[in-house]
Amino acid sequence: MFAARKASQSVLGAVNRRAFSASAAQLTKVAVLGAGGGIGQPLSLLLKLNPRVSELALYDIKGAPGVAADVSHINTKSVVKGYDAGAESLKEALTGAEIVLIPAGVPRKPGMTRDDLFNTNASIVRELAKAAAEACPNANMLIISNPVNSTVPITAEVFKSKGVYNPKRLFGVTTLDVVRASRFISQVKSTDPANESVTVVGGHSGATIVPLLSQSGIELKGEELAAYIKRVQFGGDEVVQAKGGAGSATLSMAMAGARFAESLLKAAQGEKGVIEPTFVESPLYKDQGVTYFASNVELGKDGVEKIHPVGKVTAHEQELLDVCLKDLKTNIEKGEKWVKENP
Ligand SMILES: NC(=O)c1ccc[n+]([C@@H]2O[C@H](COP(=O)([O-])OP(=O)(O)OC[C@H]3O[C@@H](n4cnc5c(N)ncnc54)[C@H](O)[C@@H]3O)[C@@H](O)[C@H]2O)c1
Numbered sequence: 001m002f003a004a005r006k007a008s009q010s011v012l013g014a015v016n017r018r019a020f021s022a023s024a025a026q027l028t029k030v031a032v033l034g035a036g037g038g039i040g041q042p043l044s045l046l047l048k049l050n051p052r053v054s055e056l057a058l059y060d061i062k063g064a065p066g067v068a069a070d071v072s073h074i075n076t077k078s079v080v081k082g083y084d085a086g087a088e089s090l091k092e093a094l095t096g097a098e099i100v101l102i103p104a105g106v107p108r109k110p111g112m113t114r115d116d117l118f119n120t121n122a123s124i125v126r127e128l129a130k131a132a133a134e135a136c137p138n139a140n141m142l143i144i145s146n147p148v149n150s151t152v153p154i155t156a157e158v159f160k161s162k163g164v165y166n167p168k169r170l171f172g173v174t175t176l177d178v179v180r181a182s183r184f185i186s187q188v189k190s191t192d193p194a195n196e197s198v199t200v201v202g203g204h205s206g207a208t209i210v211p212l213l214s215q216s217g218i219e220l221k222g223e224e225l226a227a228y229i230k231r232v233q234f235g236g237d238e239v240v241q242a243k244g245g246a247g248s249a250t251l252s253m254a255m256a257g258a259r260f261a262e263s264l265l266k267a268a269q270g271e272k273g274v275i276e277p278t279f280v281e282s283p284l285y286k287d288q289g290v291t292y293f294a295s296n297v298e299l300g301k302d303g304v305e306k307i308h309p310v311g312k313v314t315a316h317e318q319e320l321l322d323v324c325l326k327d328l329k330t331n332i333e334k335g336e337k338w339v340k341e342n343p
């Protein structure tokens, strides 16, 4: 009897130890800045459903406590806290965060380019980046706010100015482009999008979004190919038009942002072979003066583990890449110049 109880206690002990080490590995605080917005709300919902998240800090200049109270009733373990506007509450929201997602800023209306958002969103991202560089300098920074091609370099410059820049932990979220590329090709081919994976490289706006269909072994020709490429490059405009002035993609973006955060969490918790496309400081086209570029990136415990090369492309894809690189260089330099002049 005594021996049996002792044996069962030691089994329980082992189970508890396992449970403890599993939960210790999964103690991850995630902060969403802009949590009250069109992306922020469904993104917060999806993060609340993620068992890898232990604490969710929701910050916005308006509405975050309401969103937090709402999602906090969902019966998953994570603790949710909402933070009102203000430097102190922003600092509190960020302290201890391992992942910071930034969807704060204004969205497009019909007729606007993402670059038209620069004047408003550059300073929003700069201020949030400053707070993060101080409160959680080692966090993974996931930039969603447009224009991503410029807001990522702005964030990098802010972190550099505070002496805490780590290129392995700064990501422009371009996941929505591959989500679209997969969905749109499945519509062309009448297949299941779950089985369709298309590499997309470059940046996140119009001609800087370059789908490399040839790498999936898919051959579209002529008008069909042109229409497919245009749809991937300008998928965001489809949503902007359809919403008629009420904003841009929010729900599909929340899914894409949650997917990228989940991939980072998996990699941070030791899973190998986690690959996502993302816009990072990249050596791939540095010789042409393009210092950030989105390609497939293997994620690891410390963020970026390996930046995959672009790989084999067709002559037509190379032409698309050439246009992309020209635009990207301009977008990146614009962000860097602006933040140096407006620190
Ligand atoms: N990377 C992508 O693929 C992608 C996809 C879709 C949208 N976006 C971009 O994401 C951004 C947000 O889009 P949305 O539809 O959620 O817009 P939205 O207007 O619905 O929400 C933005 C939120 O940001 C908040 N905000 C503004 N200034 C802030 C500050 N200083 N601190 C904290 N919060 C602040 C607002 O209060 C608002 O709640 C836009 O710039 C949009 O272009 C990017």
Ligand SMILES: O=C(O)C[C@H](O)C(=O)O
Binding pocket: 107, 108, 114, 146, 176, 235, 236, 237, 239, 240, 248, 249
């Ligand atoms: O199109 C936009 O402005 C939002 C976003 O960048 C998108 O691709 O949907």
